[in-house]
Amino acid sequence: MIKDITIGQFFPGQSIVHRLDPRIKLLLTVIYIVMLFIADTFLGLFAGIVFLAAAYAISQIPLKMILKSVKPIVPLIIFTGILNLFFITTGETLIKFWIFKITTGSIKTAVFMIIRIIALIIGTSLLTYTTSPIALTDAIERVLSPLKKIKLPVHEVAMMMTIALRFIPTLVEETDKITMAQKARGADMESGSLIKRAKALIPILIPLFVSAFRRAEELAMAMECRCYHGGEGRTRLKQLHCALRDMYAVFISAAFIALVIIIDRVNIF
Amino acid sequence: MAVIETENLTYVYGEGTPFRKVALDNVNLSVEEGELVGVIGHTGSGKSTLIEHFNALLRPTSGNVFIDGERINWDEKKTLRDIRFKVGLVFQYPEYQLFEDTVYKDIAFGPKNMELDENEIDRRVRETARLVGISEDMLTKSPFDLSGGQKRRVAIAGVMAMEPKVLILDEPTAGLDPKGRETILEMIHHYHREKKNTVMLVSHSMEDVAKIAKKILVMNDGRLFCYDDTKKVFERADELNAMGLSVPQITRVFNRLKEKGINITEDVYTVDFGKKLVEKVMEMKK
């Protein structure tokens, strides 16, 4: 069912990872991504994965959720793997047919890239699993706020993101409901040709759009009634604070990125 | 014969997540054919979840559902559609599922899915439109141009037009004014009398249920509290109160009168009946 979409889904909890300042978590995620991309060796990548595994262990996210986050990108992984397998030509040739050849180098690169992509997805999912979407957009707004100086509507963009995120579950739920209602009227969405199936979506999409517009209008009205006028001079109900644990987290991840760099320089593998 | 039966029906939302919630807990019930059943229970007691099982929209976590004596077989997807034609389900706020460009086409959506021929579809659309009080000239209008109450009636007609053996309505009067509620209730009652089909009506209003239901099914925290004649259920006023439900206002009034020592033997749960009774008592006093 549609409910199974998990990218960007919050998994509430009380672990240290959950309680980190969202700005710091954002920063850590960036550090982690950089770490993955400067790692040029398997050992470097392994260090990054150790870092990730530790973070997941602390956050107590079940293994099932991790696998779920990888599922939607399986086609991308396979595609990347195949591309690398065929187009990298370094190393000894193992198999050769027609214009393709598979070499030791291509296998190595393919495996490396696959691990890197998986680690990337699982790592960024941790951010969204442990941070509520609202906290996340809040953090993004704060991190980007210097851009206000060059007249970028940072607050408005963040507000739009918050609203969009807020309404994803609502829309998903609504889609499920409408789907059920049309199924109850005998709509058949599971069989037939591709065109027939696409047509079967009409009874779902139209009510969905109608209700999305209705909601948008109601929300705009409600915001205006409460005198919302943009970011100018607005204060926050929940202030973000950096705590000692945030310092530790930055320190540990800095140590890890240093480790990755050192491993790569030494180049033992 | 029982048209709907459940056997140890249990349903859990969000199994394996922190949001796990047992919505139905071991429900056993059997609804006879031709009955008009009211379904009541406080909010979140599992009414909607229960009825969504009756037309195979939800797959039980454990237990079975029997329609017309046949077990719903979830592994045979093809049979599920037939069950949905047999058990028509009108969701809460059904007007949000209208999508065609005319009222006529929207009511015809269900019958069309049943692959009936044109004449039969036409007959059904016109007949149900009449039944729910949608005039001929409204049939060519866009459903989005109707009033809230009219939209609701069109949506209900869309399910009725499939002529299901069992018609289930989830809070069909929610969010309407007293007159709109009255119209919808009357319409359902009328449908029941005309078609003699089984009807289940989920409602928060004891008055509504008392007015038309012969039997009442009470849900409490995912469990079946009782399923009995309207009269018998409203006799258990104290128990209903304890689970956050009530009995119709008029019943409360007459219960108080009884407490005060006025000689009333019958149970009262509709205003009409109460009125007659009062007149009778006054008559005797003269």
Ligand SMILES: Nc1ncnc2c1ncn2[C@@H]1O[C@H](COP(=O)(O)OP(=O)(O)OP(=O)(O)O)[C@@H](O)[C@H]1O
């Ligand atoms: N899609 C869902 N996901 C998770 N939990 C749900 C879902 N739908 C319902 N629930 C939970 O299951 C329980 C029963 O819900 P249900 O909708 O059946 O109640 P109801 O009796 O119809 O209530 P109401 O009178 O408010 O319509 C509730 O506690 C609800 O929170």
Ligand SMILES: [Mg+2]
């Ligand atoms: Mg409900």
